[in-house]
Amino acid sequence: MKRIFVIKEKCTACLNCVVACQKSHAGSDFYAPIRDIEPGRIYIQAVGASPVPLVCMHCEEPACVKACITGAMRKDPDSGIVSNEFTPGKCVGCWMCVMACPYGVISPKAEHGKKMAIKCDLCMKRNGPACIESCPTGAIVYMEEAEFADYKQCLAAVNSI
Amino acid sequence: MNHVIIGNGAAGIAAAETIRKLDNSGEITIITAERYPAYSKCLLSDYLAGGYSDDLLYFRDKDFYSRNKIQIRFKHTVKDIDFSRKIVIATDLNHPGNQETEISYERLLIATGSKPVVPPIKGYRQVNPYYLNTLDDAKRIMKAAAQARDVLIIGAGFVGLEVAFNLRKRGLKVTLVDKAARILPAQLDETAASIITKALEAEGIRVCLGSGVTEAVPNRRLPWRSDTKGVILENGDFISADLLVIAVGSVPNLDFITPGTLRVNCGIVVNQQLMTSVADVYAAGDVIEFIDAVTGETGPAPIWPNAVLEGEYAAYNMAGIRRELDYLIAMQNAAEFREIPLISMGLVNASGPDVETFIEYRPAGGIYRKIIIKDNRIIGMIFLGDVCQSGVIGELMRKRIPVTAIKDKLLNLNFGYSQIANDF
Numbered sequence: 077m078k079r080i081f082v083i084k085e086k087c088t089a090c091l092n093c094v095v096a097c098q099k100s101h102a103g104s105d106f107y108a109p110i111r112d113i114e115p116g117r118i119y120i121q122a123v124g125a126s127p128v129p130l131v132c133m134h135c136e137e138p139a140c141v142k143a144c145i146t147g148a149m150r151k152d153p154d155s156g157i158v159s160n161e162f163t164p165g166k167c168v169g170c171w172m173c174v175m176a177c178p179y180g181v182i183s184p185k186a187e188h189g190k191k192m193a194i195k196c197d198l199c200m201k202r203n204g205p206a207c208i209e210s211c212p213t214g215a216i217v218y219m220e221e222a223e224f225a226d227y228k229q230c231l232a233a234v235n236s237i
Numbered sequence: 238m239n240h241v242i243i244g245n246g247a248a249g250i251a252a253a254e255t256i257r258k259l260d261n262s263g264e265i266t267i268i269t270a271e272r273y274p275a276y277s278k279c280l281l282s283d284y285l286a287g288g289y290s291d292d293l294l295y296f297r298d299k300d301f302y303s304r305n306k307i308q309i310r311f312k313h314t315v316k317d318i319d320f321s322r323k324i325v326i327a328t329d330l331n332h333p334g335n336q337e338t339e340i341s342y343e344r345l346l347i348a349t350g351s352k353p354v355v356p357p358i359k360g361y362r363q364v365n366p367y368y369l370n371t372l373d374d375a376k377r378i379m380k381a382a383a384q385a386r387d388v389l390i391i392g393a394g395f396v397g398l399e400v401a402f403n404l405r406k407r408g409l410k411v412t413l414v415d416k417a418a419r420i421l422p423a424q425l426d427e428t429a430a431s432i433i434t435k436a437l438e439a440e441g442i443r444v445c446l447g448s449g450v451t452e453a454v455p456n457r458r459l460p461w462r463s464d465t466k467g468v469i470l471e472n473g474d475f476i477s478a479d480l481l482v483i484a485v486g487s488v489p490n491l492d493f494i495t496p497g498t499l500r501v502n503c504g505i506v507v508n509q510q511l512m513t514s515v516a517d518v519y520a521a522g523d524v525i526e527f528i529d530a531v532t533g534e535t536g537p538a539p540i541w542p543n544a545v546l547e548g549e550y551a552a553y554n555m556a557g558i559r560r561e562l563d564y565l566i567a568m569q570n571a572a573e574f575r576e577i578p579l580i581s582m583g584l585v586n587a588s589g590p591d592v593e594t595f596i597e598y599r600p601a602g603g604i605y606r607k608i609i610i611k612d613n614r615i616i617g618m619i620f621l622g623d624v625c626q627s628g629v630i631g632e633l634m635r636k637r638i639p640v641t642a643i644k645d646k647l648l649n650l651n652f653g654y655s656q657i658a659n660d661f
Contacts, residue, residue, distance in 0.1 A: 143541065178628055
């Protein structure tokens with residue numbers, strides 16, 4: 077499956093990806109009213125003095141799916157996407173997946189009393205992930221595993237010149 | 238291969254699904270005393286608030302059994318298992334006269350879950366108390382709640398608390414009683430418990446702690462309320478109620494096992510392949526006991542994610558693929574009470590000279606986070622108010638990763654997986 081890969085050396089922590097993610101999932105171009113409601117689904121974490129983007133890896137054996145008590149969280153057999161949005165209304169916000177995810181990339185969201193766990197869905201309702209389009213440095217890319225391995229090799233080759 | 242699974246809950250369904258993934262042609266039969274498709278017991282307390290359809294409780298699609306070629310036998314209560322003949326003897330309640338039926342297996346999984354503890358207290362039977370374990374139990378409570386005004390809940394554990402909140406949402410007068418001095422004594426410490434207790438009280442729930450129940454009193458025959466029953470507490474107080482719910486814990490559900498046939502301790506004893514002491518018989522879920530990652534000791538680990546993992550591992554081994562489960566965290570819970578999210582894992586009250594405790598408490602923000610470290614490993618955590626990153630801490634616990642080098646960073650606001658990852 078195609079998923080998001082990170083080339084951390086290129087990240088400058090501009091947070092464009094986070095904003096694009098929030099806007100895309102809130103379905104709004106106005107940031108101020110949504111920024112406190114819609115958690116970003118991609119995270120920029122500081123490791124020492126360097127930023128590192130972190131986002132769901134859509135695991136082969138997702139701990140969040142195993143922990144889900146309602147059957148809301150699923151790994152789609154066709155696309156490989158792990159999401160609780162294939163099953164509208166099922167997620168009750170019990171936070172079992174938040175507790176189970178070893179990467180800490182699932183966030184609680186509450187809006188008008190409705191609770192829901194929020195995670196990267198690879199922008200499945202959109203044509204490709206919004207974060208990728210907004211990244212000005214190419215620190216995050218959307219590729220197949222093999223494609224990314226080749227890409228990393230190319231980058232290493234270029235850097236060694 | 239003919240696989241038979243007793244139990245239609247988290248472990249049984251995870252096992253059936255996994256076996257089907259590994260073995261497309263084998264026979265899979267699920268035997269259950271229930272009359273509903275697989276439903277989530279964790280949601281039953283939410284269901285009590287009303288306005289919840291049965292469909293929401295079902296954690297698999299409608300076509301789950303047919304799509305996975307699973308033969309499901311509803312309303313079959315298992316009476317006995319003849320391990321030498323490899324036969325499950327069940328009573329089929331679908332037929333009038335409750336016909337006895339025999340189901341033979343080549344590989345058997347026992348995933349019968351747990352059942353509520355019935356406390357040995359004088360007079361309990363006469364007051365007709367309710368327990369919350371099955372969907373039918375929930376429906377019975379709902380029916381009684383429709384007629385009730387005063388509810389008394391005995392037991393301030395997770396189930397008791399959730400039942401209290403949800404029945405309160407229906408506008409009932411709710412009293413919560415426990416003999417422990419604070420709520421959730423094993424899952425919270427004093428600070429966290431007082432935050433949640435305040436939330437209970439703010440919701441209008443009366444909380445009576447530190448005094449157990451000595452006696453249940455059936456109808457008091459008061460002239461103005463002949464239906465009033467209640468309990469007498471150790472401190473002499475009488476609390477009246479017209480609906481009594483008991484939630485004082487659960488024990489493995491293994492009544493149908495003839496003593497001496499299968500090794501049983503607190504729960505069914507299994508090895509790391511989830512095999513019981515009898516050949517070709519496996520067990521998973523609340524009915525077993527397993528090794529705790531924190532204490533290293535064996536005991537029940539009755540929580541959904543554990544049941545699913547155990548069901549999956551059992552399934553691999555049943556299908557002939559050796560897989561060993563190393564250990565689990567027995568005590569782990571996620572909940573939310575009155576918009577306060579809460580995650581608790583491991584030994585949250587550990588103390589002693591070799592124990593280090595890290596706390597972040599921001600009362601104004603409603604945030605309380607605590608991590609307990611012993612021998613270079615995290616052995617307990619409470620995340621209250623802000624549960625983000627609890628999974629990362631949980632993984633450090635589950636994998637028993639040494640944390641001395643990063644212990645000061647664990648409660649930092651910007652702590653995350655990137656800081657412990659070496660695969661970038």
